[in-house]
Amino acid sequence: xxxxxxxxxxxxxxxxxxxxxxxxxxxxxxxxxxxxxxxxxxxxxxxxxxxxxxxxxxxxxxxxxxxxxxxxxxxxxxxxxxxxxxxxxxxxxxxxxxxxxxxxxxxxxxxxxxxxxxxxxxxxxxxxxxxxxxxxxxxxxxxxxxxxxxxxxxxxxxxxxxxxxxxxxxxxxxxxxxxxxxxxxxxxxxxxxxxxxxxxxxxxxxxxxxxxxxxxxxxxxxxxxxxxxxxxxxxxxxxxxxxxxxxxxxxxxxxxxxxxxxxxxxxxxxxxxxxxxxxxxxxxxxxxxxxxxxxxxxxxxxxxxxxxxxxxxxxxxxxxxxxxxxxxx
Amino acid sequence: xxxxxxxxxxxxxxxxxxxxxxxxxxxxxxxxxxxxxxxxxxxxxxxxxxxxxxxxxxxxxxxxxxxxxxxxxxxxxxxxxxxxxxxxxxxxxxxxxxxxxxxxxxxxxxxxxxxxxxxxxxxxxxxxxxxxxxxxxxxxxxxxxxxxxxxxxxxxxxxxxxxxxxxxxxxxxxxxxxxxxxxxxxxxxxxxxxxxxxxxxxxxxxxxxxxxxxxxxxxxxxxxxxxxxxxxxxxxxxxxxxxxxxxxxxxxxxxxxxxxxxxxxxxxxxxxxxxxxxxxxxxxxxxxxxxxxxxxxxxxxxxxxxxxxxxxxxxxxxxxxxxxxxx
Numbered sequence: 001x002x003x004x005x006x007x008x009x010x011x012x013x014x015x016x017x018x019x020x021x022x023x024x025x026x027x028x029x030x031x032x033x034x035x036x037x038x039x040x041x042x043x044x045x046x047x048x049x050x051x052x053x054x055x056x057x058x059x060x061x062x063x064x065x066x067x068x069x070x071x072x073x074x075x076x077x078x079x080x081x082x083x084x085x086x087x088x089x090x091x092x093x094x095x096x097x098x099x100x101x102x103x104x105x106x107x108x109x110x111x112x113x114x115x116x117x118x119x120x121x122x123x124x125x126x127x128x129x130x131x132x133x134x135x136x137x138x139x140x141x142x143x144x145x146x147x148x149x150x151x152x153x154x155x156x157x158x159x160x161x162x163x164x165x166x167x168x169x170x171x172x173x174x175x176x177x178x179x180x181x182x183x184x185x186x187x188x189x190x191x192x193x194x195x196x197x198x199x200x201x202x203x204x205x206x207x208x209x210x211x212x213x214x215x216x217x218x219x220x221x222x223x224x225x226x227x228x229x230x231x232x233x234x235x236x237x238x239x240x241x242x243x244x245x246x247x248x249x250x251x252x253x254x255x256x257x258x259x260x261x262x263x264x265x266x267x268x269x270x271x272x273x274x275x276x277x278x279x280x281x282x283x284x285x286x287x288x289x290x291x292x293x294x295x296x297x298x299x300x301x302x303x304x305x306x307x308x309x310x311x312x313x314x315x316x317x318x319x320x321x322x323x324x325x326x327x328x329x
Numbered sequence: 330x331x332x333x334x335x336x337x338x339x340x341x342x343x344x345x346x347x348x349x350x351x352x353x354x355x356x357x358x359x360x361x362x363x364x365x366x367x368x369x370x371x372x373x374x375x376x377x378x379x380x381x382x383x384x385x386x387x388x389x390x391x392x393x394x395x396x397x398x399x400x401x402x403x404x405x406x407x408x409x410x411x412x413x414x415x416x417x418x419x420x421x422x423x424x425x426x427x428x429x430x431x432x433x434x435x436x437x438x439x440x441x442x443x444x445x446x447x448x449x450x451x452x453x454x455x456x457x458x459x460x461x462x463x464x465x466x467x468x469x470x471x472x473x474x475x476x477x478x479x480x481x482x483x484x485x486x487x488x489x490x491x492x493x494x495x496x497x498x499x500x501x502x503x504x505x506x507x508x509x510x511x512x513x514x515x516x517x518x519x520x521x522x523x524x525x526x527x528x529x530x531x532x533x534x535x536x537x538x539x540x541x542x543x544x545x546x547x548x549x550x551x552x553x554x555x556x557x558x559x560x561x562x563x564x565x566x567x568x569x570x571x572x573x574x575x576x577x578x579x580x581x582x583x584x585x586x587x588x589x590x591x592x593x594x595x596x597x598x599x600x601x602x603x604x605x606x607x608x609x610x611x612x613x614x615x616x617x618x619x620x621x622x623x624x625x626x627x628x629x630x631x632x633x634x635x636x637x638x639x640x641x642x643x644x645x646x647x648x649x650x651x652x653x654x655x656x
Contacts, residue, residue, distance in 0.1 A: 044515035045486075163379075192378035192542060197586035219516060222545075222588030245592045263520035264590050267548030267572050270527065276549065278520035282485045 006180060006213050007033040007056070012070030014048075014055045016286075017063065023286040025051040025065070027237040030313070033230075035180070038207065038214040040224035040245070042260070043234035044283050049217045052234070053183045056215075057095060058087050075180065093123040096174035100186035102166035106158040113138045113154025116173045123177050141172035144209075145202060164195035171202065178210050185217045200227050221264055225249060233257050236284060236294040243320040253322040255299045293325065301326060332402075333504060333536050334367040334390070339399035341385055359385040360396070361560035364635065367504065372530065372537040374551030374568065376544055376583070382560040383540045387506050390538070391425055392416065403504070421451050424497035428509035430489035434481040440467070440492055441477040447499045466495040469532075470525060487518035491525065498533070508540045523550060544587045548572055553641075556580045559616040562635055566642040576644040579617050615647065623648050 014026040025048050033039045043049050054060050055067055058079060072079040074095065079087065099105045107115060117134035127133070135154060142150035145168040158166055167187060174182055184203065188196035204227060207214055216228060224231055225245060232242040233254065241254040252258045259279040269276070281298040284290060290297055293306040305325050314327040341360040344353040359382040367373050375383050388394045390401055392408050401408045403419050411419055424447075427433045434443055444463040448454060454462060464474035470491040481489060490510060497505055507526070511519040527550055529535060541547050547554055547568075554571045556564040556579065564577040575581045614629040615621070621628060627647050635645045 044517060193544065193586040194378065194582060197588070200588070220588065221516070221590045225590045225592045226588040249590065249592050260516055261590065263517050265520070265523060265545045265549035267545055268569050270549050275527070276520040276524050278524055279517035280521075282487060282518070283515065 004035045005032060006035045006075065007031070007215075008071075008073040009052075009056070010071045010073070012052070012055060012072065013068040014051055014060055014065060015068050016065045020287060024237050024289070025286060026055060029070070029237075029239055031232060031239065031242075033181070033213055033215060035213055036207070036211055037229045038204075038216055038227060040228035040231045041215060041217045041234060042219065042221060042224055042231060044219060046283055046285065047234040048237040049234055050185055051237075053097065053185050053215065053217055056183065057091055057097060058082075059091075089123070092119055092174075092179075093177045094179050095181045095183065096177065096179040097183040097185065098167070098170045098174045098187050100189050102163055102170050102190065103158065105170055106166055108158050111155050111157055112142075112161070112169045113156075116141055116154075116169070116176055119173055119176050137176060138172070141176050142169070144175070144206070145169070145172045146198075147172075163191050164198065167191060167195075167199055168202070171199070171206070175206060175210060175212070179212055181213050181215065182207075183215045183217070186219070187216070188223065189218070189220070196223070203227070221249075221260060233260070236289055237286070238294075238323065239321075240295070240324070241320075241322045243317075247317070247320055253316065253320065253327060254295075254324050255301050255326075256295050259298075259300075293323075331369065332366045333369045333404060334365075334538075335400075335402040336363055336365040336390070337400050337402070339363045339386075339389065339401065340397045341382075341389060341394065342397060358382075358560045360389065363399070363560075363562055365555060365562065365565070367536050367538060369503070369536055370530070370534045371552045372539050372550055374547035374554040375538060375540045375557060376542065376547045376554060377557035378542055381557045383557055384508060385560075386557075387425065387508050387538070387540060390506060391423060392420065417451065421500045422502050423504045423506065424500065424502035425506040425508065426490070426493045426497050426510045429513055430486050430493055431481075431513075433493055434489055436481050438480070439477065440479055440481070443481070443492065444477075444496050444499055447496060451500050453500065462499065463495075466498055467492075469498070469529070470495045471521075485518075486514050487521055490514060490522050494522075494525065494529070498529070501533075502535070504536045504538065506538045506540070509542070510539075511546060512541065512543060519546075526550065544583060556583065561616060561632075561645060562643075563617065563645045564643065565635065566644075570639075570642055574642070576638065576642070576649055577617075577646050578621050578623060582620075615645075623651060 009029055009031040012026050012029040016023040016025055029052060041049050056072055060067060067080060113135055116138035117131060120134040120137045138154050139150045142153055147153055147165065147168055188199050191199060200223065203214060218224060228245050230242065231245050231248045232239045233256065235256050241257050248257065249261065252261055262277040263279060265276055279298050284294060292308050293311050296302050296306040299306065303325055311323045311325045314322050316327055339360050340362055342356040342358040345355045345357055346352065347354045377383050389396050395409055403422060406415060406419060408419055441460060441463050444466055445459040448459045448462065463477060467474055467476060472488060472491055511522050514522060530537060539547060539551060551568045554566065554568050555562050556577065558579050564580045572584060575584055614631060615633050618624045618628040625648065633645045633647045635643045637643050638649050
């Protein structure tokens with residue numbers, strides 16, 4: 001099971017330097033992703049999920065943002081040490097990204113065929129050196145993501161497609177260069193449930209077909225349960241728990257993870273007399289992060305030490321990591 | 330049972346305009362022959378995908394748009410025939426909360442004037458009484474009275490949604506239309522707002538029409554659920570019954586598509602999922618016939634009506650006898 005390691009992030013700090021002070025969007029993130037696996041990155045808005053995704057691609061807007069410290073090892077290369085030219089060879093080629101809003105991520109004034117072909121030509125993949133060859137690749141990719149009559153569809157503009165279709169096109173574009181890592185930032189949040197189910201199935205099939213790893217950024221634990229191997233839970237710029245997906249749901253350790261799982265409405269639960277257990281309070285903004293453990297003000301099991309010191313990493317099991325003082329031995 | 334709201338053969342369609350001269354080239358029915366009742370003190374869930382007509386329904390019930398045909402009767406009065414004081418009285422009885430708590434509060438107004446605005450419009454109380462009532466309402470939704478002097482930008486999404494709820498409750502409505510009230514919120518905050526809505530319903534004896542695309546939220550807090558597809562109600566049943574015993578093929582497809590937070594649990598998806606562009610259905614027949622795995626010739630020719638197949642379980646499908654056999 002523990003196959004080759006593809007991505008290894010160590011002690012990553014990404015800060016934003018604003019007039020109001022330094023915002024620590026990522027504050028010491030560690031993350032591992034093996035080849036051919038799907039890692040779910042879960043957390044609520046503002047916890048740093050997207051900043052992490054953008055940091056991997058070195059797409060943090062600077063200024064105000066900057067990766068201050070840490071390492072991002074990808075296929076044995078530290079991405080943070082590469083110059084701009086070399087990182088551009090990796091972006092969209094070995095690591096690609098799909099975004100939440102399929103409708104706004106596509107350029108409205110180009111046909112979808114030419115947008116896919118652009119990526120192929122740029123990286124000279126599939127031995128394509130002419131536009132004609134690249135368009136053939138585009139047709140092939142559209143077919144692969146399940147778009148009917150791709151030969152005709154490559155001449156369509158984004159506004160002619162539905163949300164689900166646009167997301168398929170985005171996936172086709174992301175996979176056109178056969179990346180070893182695909183980062184999907186909330187790829188199904190804007191879609192209907194039925195379309196979501198289709199897109200998730202498609203991503204799963206394609207992962208096997210072209211042997212890519214997926215970093216799936218989402219806030220939906222249902223999506224995680226259905227499509228990930230491992231899960232990392234983020235809270236205020238750090239990973240507070242990570243484990244194989246079965247363990248996260250069967251024996252969640254961090255009070256935040258437990259709270260998240262209990263807060264999901266289950267069908268029929270209210271009439272069975274079970275009320276939803278909400279996590280009290282709000283997610284703290286980066287401007288006023290509490291001292292000690294950042295979850296301490298909302299935690300039902302808070303202890304004295306939680307108010308004083310940020311918890312280090314504990315490993316109750318070899319593949320189960322948690323940052324919570326309750327697990328200090 | 331006395332109905333609080335009665336919707337009878339409601340229809341609304343919009344013109345599709347195209348070309349330079351915006352010529353009408355066709356019509357799309359957003360609401361097509363809908364009959365629905367809302368009982369006092371109940372939550373009616375309305376579920377369906379984007380574009381199925383959920384929000385158009387809400388707008389018609391709020392008398393913000395007029396229907397092409399049909400009627401909506403609230404507490405014995407036809408909403409769209411009412412005028413002047415009578416309409417104002419109805420508007421007082423039906424309030425609404427919207428999806429986006431960021432867009433639905435005026436950023437230039439203090440919370441106190443946001444919450445008292447409905448009371449000013451409906452001329453209730455003196456200035457002082459309105460202020461007291463606003464403070465009381467804030468307490469009711471779990472915020473403190475000293476927040477009255479603040480502005481919306483000082484609040485998080487969940488808190489803003491609470492403010493929207495307080496504003497909606499300011500004039501003591503009997504029916505609250507909740508149009509995707511929690512889908513913009515984070516999971517932990519979503520649960521807080523859902524619990525608040527459940528508590529308020531018990532306390533104030535409210536009825537809700539809860540509109541959502543999220544079956545698990547709808548399934549959690551609705552008493553009855555109506556499933557909408559392309560402007561028509563395709564199934565209507567008690568919430569538990571709908572999940573235990575879904576009859577319409579579309580309902581089954583929707584339920585199967587909900588990602589369950591249980592790893593390894595794979596619901597079998599029995600059929601091809603509809604994609605909004607592949608409109609294969611004939612305009613005379615059942616709108617779902619393009620994807621339906623059990624369609625017959627009749628489905629392409631005739632629209633099925635909503636029929637009661639079991640006690641309080643309604644379905645609009647020609648094949649319902651067959652469906653009951655399957656389940």
